[in-house]
Ligand SMILES: Nc1ncnc2c1ncn2[C@@H]1O[C@H](COP(=O)(O)OP(=O)(O)OP(=O)(O)O)[C@@H](O)[C@H]1O
Protein backbone atom coordinates (compact mmCIF):
# COMPACT_ATOMS: atom_id res chain seq x y z
CA UNK A 129 0.00 0.00 0.00
CA UNK A 130 1.40 3.41 -0.85
CA UNK A 131 0.50 6.91 0.07
CA UNK A 132 0.51 9.75 -2.40
CA UNK A 133 -0.77 13.26 -2.21
CA UNK A 134 -3.68 14.85 -3.94
CA UNK A 135 -1.71 17.89 -5.07
CA UNK A 136 -2.54 21.53 -4.64
CA UNK A 137 -5.83 22.48 -6.13
CA UNK A 138 -7.90 25.48 -5.35
CA UNK A 139 -10.49 25.21 -8.02
CA UNK A 140 -13.25 27.43 -6.72
CA UNK A 141 -15.94 27.92 -9.28
CA UNK A 142 -15.77 24.42 -10.79
CA UNK A 143 -19.17 23.74 -9.29
CA UNK A 144 -22.07 25.88 -10.24
CA UNK A 145 -23.14 28.82 -8.10
CA UNK A 146 -24.19 27.87 -4.62
CA UNK A 147 -21.31 25.57 -3.87
CA UNK A 148 -19.54 26.32 -0.61
CA UNK A 149 -16.35 26.95 -2.55
CA UNK A 150 -17.96 29.58 -4.74
CA UNK A 151 -20.11 31.27 -2.14
CA UNK A 152 -19.31 34.91 -1.66
CA UNK A 153 -19.85 36.90 1.54
CA UNK A 154 -23.10 35.95 3.24
CA UNK A 155 -25.88 38.42 2.60
CA UNK A 156 -27.71 39.76 5.61
CA UNK A 157 -31.30 39.39 6.85
CA UNK A 158 -33.80 37.04 5.29
CA UNK A 159 -31.44 36.11 2.49
CA UNK A 160 -28.75 34.73 4.78
CA UNK A 161 -28.49 31.03 3.83
CA UNK A 162 -29.10 28.45 6.49
CA UNK A 163 -26.88 25.30 6.64
CA UNK A 164 -29.68 23.27 5.00
CA UNK A 165 -29.79 25.71 2.07
CA UNK A 166 -26.09 25.45 1.49
CA UNK A 167 -26.28 21.67 1.42
CA UNK A 168 -29.22 21.68 -0.97
CA UNK A 169 -27.54 24.11 -3.32
CA UNK A 170 -24.31 22.16 -3.15
CA UNK A 171 -26.09 18.93 -4.03
CA UNK A 172 -27.93 20.62 -6.89
CA UNK A 173 -24.62 21.97 -8.14
CA UNK A 174 -23.11 18.49 -8.07
CA UNK A 175 -26.06 17.01 -9.92
CA UNK A 176 -25.78 19.69 -12.58
CA UNK A 177 -22.12 19.01 -13.17
CA UNK A 178 -22.55 15.23 -13.13
CA UNK A 179 -25.39 15.57 -15.64
CA UNK A 180 -23.26 17.84 -17.78
CA UNK A 181 -20.39 15.39 -17.58
CA UNK A 182 -22.69 12.59 -18.73
CA UNK A 183 -24.07 14.59 -21.63
CA UNK A 184 -20.79 16.12 -22.70
CA UNK A 185 -18.10 13.64 -23.68
CA UNK A 186 -15.40 16.26 -23.48
CA UNK A 187 -16.26 17.31 -19.89
CA UNK A 188 -13.15 17.31 -17.83
CA UNK A 189 -12.28 14.84 -15.09
CA UNK A 190 -11.01 17.56 -12.69
CA UNK A 191 -14.32 19.31 -13.08
CA UNK A 192 -16.24 16.20 -12.14
CA UNK A 193 -13.95 15.41 -9.19
CA UNK A 194 -14.02 19.00 -8.01
CA UNK A 195 -17.79 19.08 -8.15
CA UNK A 196 -18.12 15.88 -6.18
CA UNK A 197 -15.36 16.29 -3.63
CA UNK A 198 -15.14 20.04 -3.21
CA UNK A 199 -12.04 22.21 -3.31
CA UNK A 200 -10.50 20.69 -0.16
CA UNK A 201 -9.83 17.46 -2.06
CA UNK A 202 -6.65 18.99 -3.39
CA UNK A 203 -5.09 18.59 0.03
CA UNK A 204 -6.28 15.01 0.60
CA UNK A 205 -3.81 12.13 0.33
CA UNK A 206 -4.18 9.36 -2.25
CA UNK A 207 -3.92 5.87 -0.79
CA UNK A 208 -3.18 3.08 -3.27
CA UNK A 209 -3.01 -0.69 -3.41
CA UNK A 210 -1.72 -2.91 -6.21
CA UNK A 211 -2.55 -6.40 -7.34
CA UNK A 212 -1.11 -8.95 -9.73
CA UNK A 213 -2.92 -9.01 -13.06
CA UNK A 214 -4.32 -12.50 -12.46
CA UNK A 215 -6.09 -11.08 -9.40
CA UNK A 216 -8.02 -8.56 -11.49
CA UNK A 217 -11.03 -10.88 -11.46
CA UNK A 218 -10.81 -11.20 -7.66
CA UNK A 219 -10.60 -7.43 -7.23
CA UNK A 220 -13.81 -7.18 -9.24
CA UNK A 221 -15.43 -9.96 -7.18
CA UNK A 222 -14.59 -7.95 -4.05
CA UNK A 223 -15.85 -4.70 -5.56
CA UNK A 224 -19.11 -6.32 -6.62
CA UNK A 225 -19.85 -7.35 -3.04
CA UNK A 226 -18.71 -4.08 -1.63
CA UNK A 227 -20.66 -1.91 -4.09
CA UNK A 228 -23.82 -3.88 -3.36
CA UNK A 229 -23.95 -2.46 0.18
CA UNK A 230 -26.99 -0.14 0.19
CA UNK A 231 -25.28 2.18 2.68
CA UNK A 232 -23.05 3.34 -0.17
CA UNK A 233 -24.23 5.57 -3.01
CA UNK A 234 -21.94 5.60 -6.00
CA UNK A 235 -21.62 6.47 -9.64
CA UNK A 236 -19.16 4.93 -12.04
CA UNK A 237 -17.42 6.95 -14.75
CA UNK A 238 -15.17 5.76 -17.54
CA UNK A 239 -11.95 7.39 -18.58
CA UNK A 240 -10.37 7.50 -22.01
CA UNK A 241 -6.75 8.10 -22.89
CA UNK A 242 -5.55 5.85 -20.09
CA UNK A 243 -3.08 4.06 -22.37
CA UNK A 244 -1.02 7.23 -22.55
CA UNK A 245 0.82 6.45 -19.38
CA UNK A 246 0.60 6.60 -15.66
CA UNK A 247 -2.62 7.62 -14.05
CA UNK A 248 -3.07 9.08 -10.64
CA UNK A 249 -6.09 10.39 -8.84
CA UNK A 250 -3.99 13.27 -7.57
CA UNK A 251 -3.13 14.35 -11.13
CA UNK A 252 -6.72 13.96 -12.24
CA UNK A 253 -7.80 16.62 -9.78
CA UNK A 254 -6.00 19.36 -11.63
CA UNK A 255 -6.57 20.73 -15.12
CA UNK A 256 -3.21 20.23 -16.78
CA UNK A 257 -2.23 20.46 -20.43
CA UNK A 258 -0.39 17.11 -20.46
CA UNK A 259 -3.23 15.08 -18.92
CA UNK A 260 -4.79 12.93 -21.64
CA UNK A 261 -7.58 11.41 -19.64
CA UNK A 262 -11.13 12.41 -20.50
CA UNK A 263 -14.48 11.16 -19.36
CA UNK A 264 -15.72 8.40 -21.62
CA UNK A 265 -17.24 4.99 -21.58
CA UNK A 266 -16.20 2.52 -18.91
CA UNK A 267 -13.68 0.01 -20.31
CA UNK A 268 -14.72 -3.51 -19.35
CA UNK A 269 -13.28 -6.95 -19.96
CA UNK A 270 -14.71 -10.43 -19.44
CA UNK A 271 -12.24 -12.50 -17.45
CA UNK A 272 -12.34 -16.26 -16.80
CA UNK A 273 -13.93 -17.04 -13.44
CA UNK A 274 -14.28 -20.81 -13.51
CA UNK A 275 -13.25 -24.00 -15.29
CA UNK A 276 -16.43 -24.31 -17.33
CA UNK A 277 -16.16 -21.09 -19.27
CA UNK A 278 -17.61 -18.89 -16.50
CA UNK A 279 -16.61 -15.25 -16.85
CA UNK A 280 -16.94 -12.15 -14.74
CA UNK A 281 -17.22 -8.74 -16.35
CA UNK A 282 -14.49 -6.58 -14.86
CA UNK A 283 -13.84 -2.87 -15.04
CA UNK A 284 -10.50 -2.18 -16.69
CA UNK A 285 -10.55 1.50 -15.98
CA UNK A 286 -13.17 3.25 -13.89
CA UNK A 287 -13.65 6.13 -11.51
CA UNK A 288 -16.22 5.67 -8.77
CA UNK A 289 -17.59 8.66 -6.90
CA UNK A 290 -18.97 7.68 -3.51
CA UNK A 291 -21.21 9.17 -0.95
CA UNK A 292 -21.40 7.31 2.32
CA UNK A 293 -22.84 8.63 5.59
CA UNK A 294 -22.48 12.20 4.33
CA UNK A 295 -18.85 11.71 3.32
CA UNK A 296 -17.70 11.99 -0.29
CA UNK A 297 -14.70 10.34 -1.81
CA UNK A 298 -13.38 8.77 -5.00
CA UNK A 299 -11.92 5.42 -6.08
CA UNK A 300 -9.95 4.84 -9.26
CA UNK A 301 -9.22 1.41 -10.76
CA UNK A 302 -6.87 1.05 -13.67
CA UNK A 303 -4.34 -1.35 -15.14
CA UNK A 304 -0.79 -0.11 -14.98
CA UNK A 305 0.90 -1.75 -17.94
CA UNK A 306 4.11 0.19 -17.60
CA UNK A 307 5.38 -1.10 -14.26
CA UNK A 308 8.69 -2.96 -13.88
CA UNK A 309 6.96 -6.18 -12.75
CA UNK A 310 4.41 -6.51 -15.54
CA UNK A 311 0.84 -5.35 -15.59
CA UNK A 312 -0.61 -4.50 -12.19
CA UNK A 313 -4.14 -3.69 -11.14
CA UNK A 314 -4.09 -0.43 -9.23
CA UNK A 315 -6.70 0.91 -6.85
CA UNK A 316 -6.42 4.49 -5.62
CA UNK A 317 -8.60 6.18 -3.07
CA UNK A 318 -8.90 9.92 -2.55
CA UNK A 319 -10.55 10.50 0.78
CA UNK A 320 -10.22 13.14 3.47
CA UNK A 321 -9.16 10.60 6.08
CA UNK A 322 -6.32 8.36 4.82
CA UNK A 323 -6.96 5.85 7.63
CA UNK A 324 -10.45 5.26 6.26
CA UNK A 325 -9.03 4.91 2.76
CA UNK A 326 -6.58 2.27 4.01
CA UNK A 327 -9.36 0.55 5.84
CA UNK A 328 -11.44 0.40 2.64
CA UNK A 329 -8.52 -1.09 0.70
CA UNK A 330 -7.96 -3.63 3.46
CA UNK A 331 -11.64 -4.57 3.36
CA UNK A 332 -11.41 -5.05 -0.40
CA UNK A 333 -8.36 -7.30 0.09
CA UNK A 334 -10.25 -9.39 2.61
CA UNK A 335 -13.24 -9.68 0.31
CA UNK A 336 -11.07 -10.58 -2.66
CA UNK A 337 -9.54 -13.40 -0.65
CA UNK A 338 -12.93 -14.55 0.56
CA UNK A 339 -14.41 -14.49 -2.97
CA UNK A 340 -11.26 -15.66 -4.72
CA UNK A 341 -12.35 -17.41 -7.91
CA UNK A 342 -9.29 -19.67 -7.89
CA UNK A 343 -10.05 -21.22 -4.50
CA UNK A 344 -10.56 -24.96 -4.74
CA UNK A 345 -9.83 -24.99 -8.48
CA UNK A 346 -7.04 -26.39 -10.61
CA UNK A 347 -5.22 -23.50 -12.23
CA UNK A 348 -2.11 -23.31 -14.31
CA UNK A 349 0.43 -20.76 -15.30
CA UNK A 350 0.99 -21.50 -18.94
CA UNK A 351 3.13 -20.23 -21.75
CA UNK A 352 0.51 -17.63 -22.51
CA UNK A 353 1.85 -15.64 -19.59
CA UNK A 354 4.27 -14.27 -22.14
CA UNK A 355 1.55 -13.70 -24.71
CA UNK A 356 -0.39 -10.55 -25.41
CA UNK A 357 -3.05 -11.21 -22.79
CA UNK A 358 -0.41 -11.49 -20.14
CA UNK A 359 -2.75 -12.66 -17.38
CA UNK A 360 -0.96 -15.99 -17.35
CA UNK A 361 -3.30 -17.95 -15.15
CA UNK A 362 -5.96 -20.20 -16.56
CA UNK A 363 -8.47 -22.65 -15.20
CA UNK A 364 -7.86 -26.31 -15.92
CA UNK A 365 -10.37 -29.06 -15.62
CA UNK A 366 -9.77 -31.28 -12.61
CA UNK A 367 -8.93 -34.71 -14.04
CA UNK A 368 -10.99 -37.64 -12.80
CA UNK A 369 -9.16 -40.94 -13.03
CA UNK A 370 -10.46 -44.19 -11.65
CA UNK A 371 -7.91 -46.18 -9.63
CA UNK A 372 -7.86 -48.88 -12.34
CA UNK A 373 -6.63 -46.31 -14.87
CA UNK A 374 -3.35 -46.02 -13.06
CA UNK A 375 -1.19 -49.12 -13.05
CA UNK A 376 1.76 -48.94 -10.68
CA UNK A 377 3.86 -51.52 -8.87
CA UNK A 378 2.47 -52.77 -5.56
CA UNK A 379 2.63 -50.26 -2.72
CA UNK A 380 3.74 -47.29 -4.86
CA UNK A 381 0.41 -45.54 -5.10
CA UNK A 382 -0.26 -46.13 -1.39
CA UNK A 383 3.04 -44.41 -0.58
CA UNK A 384 2.23 -41.35 -2.69
CA UNK A 385 -1.37 -41.17 -1.47
CA UNK A 386 -0.32 -41.35 2.13
CA UNK A 387 2.09 -38.49 1.78
CA UNK A 388 -0.15 -36.24 -0.33
CA UNK A 389 -3.71 -37.14 0.69
CA UNK A 390 -3.18 -38.77 4.06
CA UNK A 391 -1.57 -35.68 5.58
CA UNK A 392 -4.41 -33.53 4.20
CA UNK A 393 -6.96 -35.92 5.70
CA UNK A 394 -5.36 -35.82 9.15
CA UNK A 395 -4.56 -32.10 8.95
CA UNK A 396 -6.24 -31.07 12.17
CA UNK A 397 -4.84 -33.88 14.28
CA UNK A 398 -1.35 -33.36 12.93
CA UNK A 399 -1.55 -29.62 13.47
CA UNK A 400 -2.80 -30.09 17.02
CA UNK A 401 0.13 -32.43 17.64
CA UNK A 402 2.57 -29.77 16.44
CA UNK A 403 3.49 -31.66 13.26
CA UNK A 404 4.29 -29.87 10.01
CA UNK A 405 1.88 -30.12 7.10
CA UNK A 406 3.99 -28.83 4.26
CA UNK A 407 5.37 -31.70 2.21
CA UNK A 408 7.21 -32.39 -1.00
CA UNK A 409 6.96 -35.52 -3.13
CA UNK A 410 9.21 -36.22 -6.10
CA UNK A 411 7.91 -38.67 -8.70
CA UNK A 412 10.80 -39.88 -10.80
CA UNK A 413 11.16 -42.54 -13.45
CA UNK A 414 11.58 -43.07 -17.17
CA UNK A 415 9.46 -41.19 -19.72
CA UNK A 416 5.99 -42.66 -20.26
CA UNK A 417 5.98 -44.63 -17.01
CA UNK A 418 3.03 -42.76 -15.50
CA UNK A 419 4.32 -39.80 -13.50
CA UNK A 420 1.89 -37.35 -15.06
CA UNK A 421 -0.80 -40.02 -14.93
CA UNK A 422 -0.17 -40.32 -11.17
CA UNK A 423 -0.44 -36.55 -10.77
CA UNK A 424 -3.73 -36.56 -12.67
CA UNK A 425 -5.05 -39.28 -10.39
CA UNK A 426 -4.00 -37.33 -7.29
CA UNK A 427 -5.61 -34.11 -8.51
CA UNK A 428 -8.89 -35.97 -8.93
CA UNK A 429 -8.64 -37.11 -5.32
CA UNK A 430 -7.72 -33.64 -4.01
CA UNK A 431 -11.28 -32.37 -4.29
CA UNK A 432 -11.73 -28.84 -2.97
CA UNK A 433 -7.98 -28.31 -2.78
CA UNK A 434 -6.53 -25.43 -4.78
CA UNK A 435 -3.94 -26.77 -7.21
CA UNK A 436 -1.44 -24.64 -9.11
CA UNK A 437 0.19 -26.47 -12.01
CA UNK A 438 3.49 -25.23 -13.40
CA UNK A 439 5.15 -26.68 -16.41
CA UNK A 440 7.57 -25.63 -19.09
CA UNK A 441 8.32 -21.94 -19.18
CA UNK A 442 5.73 -21.26 -16.49
CA UNK A 443 8.25 -22.46 -13.93
CA UNK A 444 9.24 -18.83 -13.80
CA UNK A 445 5.99 -18.19 -11.94
CA UNK A 446 7.00 -20.27 -8.93
CA UNK A 447 6.88 -17.29 -6.58
CA UNK A 448 3.34 -16.38 -7.65
CA UNK A 449 2.30 -20.04 -7.38
CA UNK A 450 3.56 -20.19 -3.81
CA UNK A 451 1.84 -16.97 -2.88
CA UNK A 452 -1.46 -18.28 -4.27
CA UNK A 453 -1.00 -21.60 -2.46
CA UNK A 454 -0.27 -19.82 0.81
CA UNK A 455 -3.35 -17.62 0.48
CA UNK A 456 -5.71 -20.37 -0.65
CA UNK A 457 -4.45 -23.37 1.36
CA UNK A 458 -5.18 -26.25 1.52
CA UNK A 459 -3.31 -26.31 -1.74
CA UNK A 460 -0.96 -28.31 -3.93
CA UNK A 461 1.70 -27.06 -6.32
CA UNK A 462 2.57 -29.36 -9.19
CA UNK A 463 5.90 -28.71 -10.85
CA UNK A 464 6.11 -30.95 -13.91
CA UNK A 465 9.47 -31.84 -15.42
CA UNK A 466 11.36 -30.01 -12.76
CA UNK A 467 14.64 -31.10 -14.41
CA UNK A 468 13.98 -28.41 -17.03
CA UNK A 469 15.15 -25.85 -14.51
CA UNK A 470 18.13 -27.88 -13.37
CA UNK A 471 19.66 -28.70 -16.71
CA UNK A 472 22.89 -26.87 -16.30
CA UNK A 473 23.81 -28.42 -13.00
CA UNK A 474 27.21 -29.17 -14.59
CA UNK A 475 28.24 -25.64 -13.88
CA UNK A 476 28.98 -24.34 -10.45
CA UNK A 477 26.55 -25.79 -7.96
CA UNK A 478 24.20 -23.17 -6.66
CA UNK A 479 24.29 -21.06 -9.78
CA UNK A 480 20.96 -22.11 -11.25
CA UNK A 481 18.57 -19.50 -10.00
CA UNK A 482 15.28 -21.20 -10.87
CA UNK A 483 15.83 -24.50 -9.16
CA UNK A 484 17.14 -22.74 -6.11
CA UNK A 485 14.33 -20.26 -6.25
CA UNK A 486 11.96 -23.22 -6.22
CA UNK A 487 13.73 -24.78 -3.25
CA UNK A 488 13.80 -21.43 -1.46
CA UNK A 489 10.13 -20.86 -2.06
CA UNK A 490 9.40 -24.36 -0.79
CA UNK A 491 11.40 -23.52 2.27
CA UNK A 492 9.85 -20.10 2.74
CA UNK A 493 6.31 -21.40 2.94
CA UNK A 494 5.28 -21.82 6.57
CA UNK A 495 5.67 -25.35 7.93
CA UNK A 496 2.09 -25.54 9.13
CA UNK A 497 0.55 -24.50 5.81
CA UNK A 498 -1.28 -27.41 4.21
CA UNK A 499 0.57 -27.32 0.90
CA UNK A 500 1.85 -30.35 -1.00
CA UNK A 501 4.55 -29.89 -3.60
CA UNK A 502 4.39 -32.61 -6.22
CA UNK A 503 7.41 -32.61 -8.50
CA UNK A 504 8.00 -34.89 -11.48
CA UNK A 505 11.15 -35.65 -13.40
CA UNK A 506 12.64 -38.26 -15.66
CA UNK A 507 16.12 -36.99 -14.78
CA UNK A 508 16.37 -37.47 -11.04
CA UNK A 509 20.14 -37.57 -11.45
CA UNK A 510 20.09 -33.89 -12.39
CA UNK A 511 18.15 -32.92 -9.30
CA UNK A 512 19.77 -35.11 -6.75
CA UNK A 513 22.76 -32.90 -5.91
CA UNK A 514 20.59 -29.81 -5.40
CA UNK A 515 18.02 -31.70 -3.35
CA UNK A 516 20.67 -33.44 -1.29
CA UNK A 517 22.40 -30.12 -0.65
CA UNK A 518 19.19 -28.67 0.74
CA UNK A 519 17.46 -31.46 2.59
CA UNK A 520 13.94 -31.21 3.91
CA UNK A 521 12.25 -29.76 0.84
CA UNK A 522 11.34 -33.10 -0.68
CA UNK A 523 10.47 -35.63 1.98
CA UNK A 524 9.47 -38.52 -0.28
CA UNK A 525 11.04 -39.59 -3.57
CA UNK A 526 8.96 -42.21 -5.36
CA UNK A 527 10.23 -44.26 -8.25
CA UNK A 528 7.59 -44.71 -10.94
CA UNK A 529 9.19 -47.63 -12.72
CA UNK A 530 8.45 -49.35 -16.01
CA UNK A 531 5.70 -51.94 -15.65
CA UNK A 532 6.67 -55.47 -14.62
CA UNK A 533 4.96 -58.54 -16.05
CA UNK A 534 1.91 -58.19 -13.86
CA UNK A 535 1.77 -54.45 -14.58
CA UNK A 536 1.91 -55.11 -18.32
CA UNK A 537 -0.93 -57.60 -17.99
CA UNK A 538 -3.07 -55.02 -16.17
CA UNK A 539 -2.17 -52.36 -18.71
CA UNK A 540 -3.18 -54.59 -21.62
CA UNK A 541 -6.44 -55.23 -19.81
CA UNK A 542 -6.92 -51.48 -19.25
CA UNK A 543 -6.16 -50.45 -22.81
CA UNK A 544 -8.13 -53.30 -24.29
CA UNK A 545 -11.23 -51.16 -23.77
CA UNK A 546 -14.17 -52.88 -25.45
CA UNK A 547 -11.96 -55.07 -27.62
CA UNK A 548 -12.65 -58.81 -27.40
CA UNK A 549 -9.17 -60.32 -26.98
CA UNK A 550 -9.18 -63.97 -27.97
CA UNK A 551 -5.47 -64.53 -27.81
CA UNK A 552 -2.84 -65.90 -25.51
CA UNK A 553 -1.16 -62.87 -23.99
CA UNK A 554 1.77 -64.70 -22.42
CA UNK A 555 3.96 -64.36 -25.49
CA UNK A 556 3.18 -60.64 -25.75
CA UNK A 557 3.98 -60.13 -22.09
CA UNK A 558 7.34 -61.84 -22.51
CA UNK A 559 8.24 -59.85 -25.60
CA UNK A 560 7.36 -56.50 -24.05
CA UNK A 561 9.67 -56.49 -21.09
CA UNK A 562 10.98 -52.98 -20.51
CA UNK A 563 8.37 -51.13 -22.56
CA UNK A 564 6.28 -48.28 -21.19
CA UNK A 565 2.55 -48.10 -20.60
CA UNK A 566 2.20 -45.83 -23.61
CA UNK A 567 3.82 -48.52 -25.78
CA UNK A 568 1.18 -51.06 -24.72
CA UNK A 569 -1.57 -48.51 -25.27
CA UNK A 570 -0.37 -47.94 -28.83
CA UNK A 571 -0.02 -51.71 -29.42
CA UNK A 572 -3.67 -52.21 -28.54
CA UNK A 573 -4.79 -49.46 -30.87
CA UNK A 574 -2.79 -50.91 -33.77
CA UNK A 575 -4.38 -54.31 -33.18
CA UNK A 576 -7.82 -52.67 -33.11
CA UNK A 577 -7.10 -50.87 -36.38
CA UNK A 578 -5.94 -54.06 -38.07
CA UNK A 579 -9.02 -55.95 -36.83
CA UNK A 580 -11.31 -53.14 -37.97
CA UNK A 581 -9.76 -53.08 -41.44
CA UNK A 582 -10.20 -56.84 -41.73
CA UNK A 583 -13.80 -56.84 -40.72
CA UNK A 584 -16.65 -56.07 -43.03
CA UNK A 585 -17.45 -52.44 -42.29
CA UNK A 586 -21.23 -52.45 -42.56
CA UNK A 587 -23.37 -52.53 -39.48
CA UNK A 588 -21.35 -54.90 -37.40
CA UNK A 589 -21.87 -53.60 -33.86
CA UNK A 590 -20.11 -56.41 -31.97
CA UNK A 591 -16.75 -55.58 -30.35
CA UNK A 592 -13.70 -55.96 -32.53
CA UNK A 593 -11.98 -59.28 -31.96
CA UNK A 594 -8.23 -59.33 -31.37
CA UNK A 595 -6.51 -62.57 -32.20
CA UNK A 596 -2.94 -63.79 -31.85
CA UNK A 597 -1.94 -62.75 -35.34
CA UNK A 598 -3.02 -59.14 -34.70
CA UNK A 599 -0.89 -58.97 -31.60
CA UNK A 600 2.10 -60.57 -33.25
CA UNK A 601 1.86 -58.32 -36.29
CA UNK A 602 1.43 -55.23 -34.12
CA UNK A 603 4.43 -56.14 -32.00
CA UNK A 604 6.58 -57.00 -35.00
CA UNK A 605 5.79 -53.62 -36.49
CA UNK A 606 6.49 -51.64 -33.33
CA UNK A 607 9.65 -53.56 -32.54
CA UNK A 608 10.94 -53.50 -36.09
CA UNK A 609 14.26 -51.70 -36.42
CA UNK A 610 12.81 -49.51 -39.16
CA UNK A 611 10.43 -48.08 -36.57
CA UNK A 612 13.07 -47.31 -34.04
CA UNK A 613 12.17 -43.65 -33.73
CA UNK A 614 8.49 -44.45 -33.18
CA UNK A 615 9.51 -47.04 -30.64
CA UNK A 616 11.69 -44.67 -28.75
CA UNK A 617 8.98 -41.97 -28.79
CA UNK A 618 6.35 -44.24 -27.30
CA UNK A 619 8.78 -45.90 -24.93
CA UNK A 620 9.70 -49.26 -26.45
CA UNK A 621 12.55 -50.95 -24.62
CA UNK A 622 15.87 -51.73 -26.24
CA UNK A 623 15.69 -55.22 -24.79
CA UNK A 624 12.15 -55.95 -26.01
CA UNK A 625 12.47 -58.91 -28.39
CA UNK A 626 11.71 -58.63 -32.07
CA UNK A 627 10.70 -62.30 -32.32
N1 LIG B 1 1.36 -46.35 -14.97
C1 LIG B 1 0.44 -46.11 -15.90
N2 LIG B 1 -0.81 -46.58 -15.79
C2 LIG B 1 -1.72 -46.33 -16.75
N3 LIG B 1 -1.45 -45.62 -17.87
C3 LIG B 1 -0.23 -45.14 -18.03
C4 LIG B 1 0.77 -45.35 -17.05
N4 LIG B 1 1.91 -44.76 -17.48
C5 LIG B 1 1.62 -44.18 -18.63
N5 LIG B 1 0.35 -44.40 -18.99
C6 LIG B 1 -0.26 -43.95 -20.24
O1 LIG B 1 0.75 -43.34 -21.03
C7 LIG B 1 0.52 -41.93 -21.16
C8 LIG B 1 1.81 -41.19 -20.91
O2 LIG B 1 2.19 -41.35 -19.55
P1 LIG B 1 2.67 -40.15 -18.60
O3 LIG B 1 2.39 -38.87 -19.27
O4 LIG B 1 2.11 -40.35 -17.26
O5 LIG B 1 4.21 -40.39 -18.60
P2 LIG B 1 5.31 -39.64 -17.72
O6 LIG B 1 5.91 -40.62 -16.78
O7 LIG B 1 4.77 -38.42 -17.16
O8 LIG B 1 6.41 -39.32 -18.84
P3 LIG B 1 7.38 -38.07 -19.00
O9 LIG B 1 8.59 -38.34 -18.18
O10 LIG B 1 7.71 -38.09 -20.46
O11 LIG B 1 6.63 -36.85 -18.61
C9 LIG B 1 -0.55 -41.61 -20.14
O12 LIG B 1 -1.38 -40.57 -20.60
C10 LIG B 1 -1.32 -42.90 -20.01
O13 LIG B 1 -2.27 -43.01 -21.05
Ligand SMILES: [Mg+2]
Pocket residue numbers: 419420421464504
Ligand atom coordinates in the same frame (compact mmCIF):
# COMPACT_ATOMS: atom_id res chain seq x y z
MG1 LIG C 1 5.02 -36.34 -17.54
